Amino acid sequence: MYNQIDSNKRKSFLLILLFIVIIAGLVWVWDYYYGGNYVAVVFAFIFASVMSLVSFYAGDKLALAQSGGREIAKQDNPYVWRLVENISITAGVPMPKVYIIDDPAMNAFATGRDPQHASIALTSGIISGLENEELEGVIAHELSHVKNYDIRLMMVVIVLIGIITLLADWLMRSFMWGRRSRDDRNSGSGILIIIGLILAILSPLFAKLIQLAVSRKREYLADASGALLTRYPEGLARALEKIEAQNGRLLHANKATAHLYISNPFSAQSVSRLFSTHPPIKDRIKTLRQMA
Secondary structure, eight states, X not given: OHHHHHHHHHHHHHHHHHHHHHHHHHHHHHHHHTTOOSHHHHHHHHHHHHHXXXXXXXXXXXXXHHHTOEEEOXXXXXXXXXXXXXXXXXXXXXXXXXXXXXXXXOOEEEEESSGGGEEEEEEHHHHHHSOHHHHHHXXXXXXXXXXXXXXXXXXXXXXXXXXHHHHHHHHHHHHHHOOOOHHHHTTTTHHHHHHHHHHHHHHHHHHHHHHHHHHHHHHXXXXXXXXXXXXXXXXXXXXXXXXXXXXXXXXXXXXXXXXXXXXXXSOGGGSXXXXXXXXXXXXXXXXXXXXX
16 A cells, blocks of 8 residues: 555656646647747746646645535534544544535545645535445545545646647647648648647547546555445445446536546446446446455
């Protein structure tokens, strides 16, 4: 587990570095194609660095704001508060901020850059729809993301992938519809245009693959870690069964933050298994019951 935590810390910073390199590379191709003096590359490097800092220090606030969650105090919902507090003590992590999302769909997520700056959000549907042991399993799963530093890695992915996708789309349109002089078009720049288009097309695909790989592996790990915290894998297994049976879509579901949730926030029919941000729930339930 400590090795996994160290790995997540390293991967978070490597992902930020990769993001900066991709942004600078894409802008360099665009700047070279249009005969610039590389000033745009400098600005791109600065922009990518700033956005990396934003994703690191404010990504959780963006995710919580997008989800429509409201922060609660102990007196607002003592039942949920005590569950989170008790499992936090068991996990050996500070008590995170607790948010409730007014949504009938059953779902939950954790976010933040480290256990000292973490938040956990639960939908009203999952609070009312699960029994005590089942809700404990869900909370333990989310607090495992906190303890394992998954939250930092997954939070960084939100902002960085969004920026790469937007920039790649802009570059592709620029290459397709941008104008250059006749001399420039006849100067053998066709290969560079092709390279630029390939980069613009493949960048969001690579970003999506990173998102899928990051999310799927960590869901299995958090399931196992959560079961160890509660010493009752069946609780989380039954919770996942109910979550799958309801097949509900969150009102504020967003593709950029989908990988944060315990279950895909989109209805099962609308997301193919290949491109889902989560492993199949049936596989997760089977693994949990093998632990019992």
